[in-house]
Amino acid sequence: MNTLLRIDSSLRIKDSYSRRMGDYFVKQWILKHPEGSVIERDTARKMTPHLTQQTFDAFSNENLYTEDLLLSDKLIDELYKSCEILITCPMYNYGIPSSLKAYFDLVIRTKKTFTYDHGIKGLLSDKKAHIISVMGGVHSLPGGMNPLEIHLTSILNHLGITDISYFPLEGTATSDQILKKTELIEASIFKYLN
DSSP states (O other): OOEEEEEEOOSOSSSOHHHHHHHHHHHHHHHHOTTOEEEEEETTTTTOOOOOHHHHHHHSOTTOOOHHHHHHHHHHHHHHHOSEEEEEEEOBTTBOOHHHHHHHHHHOOBTTTEEOBTBOEESOTTOEEEEEEEESSOOOOTTSOOHHHHHHHHHHHHTTOOEEEEEEEEOTTOHHHHHHHHHHHHHHHHHHHO
């Protein structure tokens, strides 16, 4: 059975472009995979705790324990249960939301999601990922990627995920064009999933 893990990170619950695009993606994904299931992980609604020294130490010491270590194990289990991962990510102060960074700090773990016996090798290479990035301005760099996509791609590659699709929504601060821009992204998602 196909399973999609959806990871949201927008502080906005209402009027969030990333959540809206994520809803559209999930709706189309379910139409394509009617027997599939969706795991929802929202790093903002239930704030993901930031990594502490105690939890970091517990990653490599079986005699140590923190509640965040249990959360880390749960988040990693969700990744392994999924076939595909959808990340919806707005830009805050030129970067990914801190709650999304905190999420990745808890799932990037030696011998759990990557190894480095003979160089770094991600253990999630059988997964597909989809990134919906949303920015108020236009931030695409030469080559077409924006800073959010570059950052998230680096993290996903570290985990072994290289099959990644991108759906950037830029210039949301320009309200006179936003309807047309969201329609274009929805059309892109529809074409990708159909």
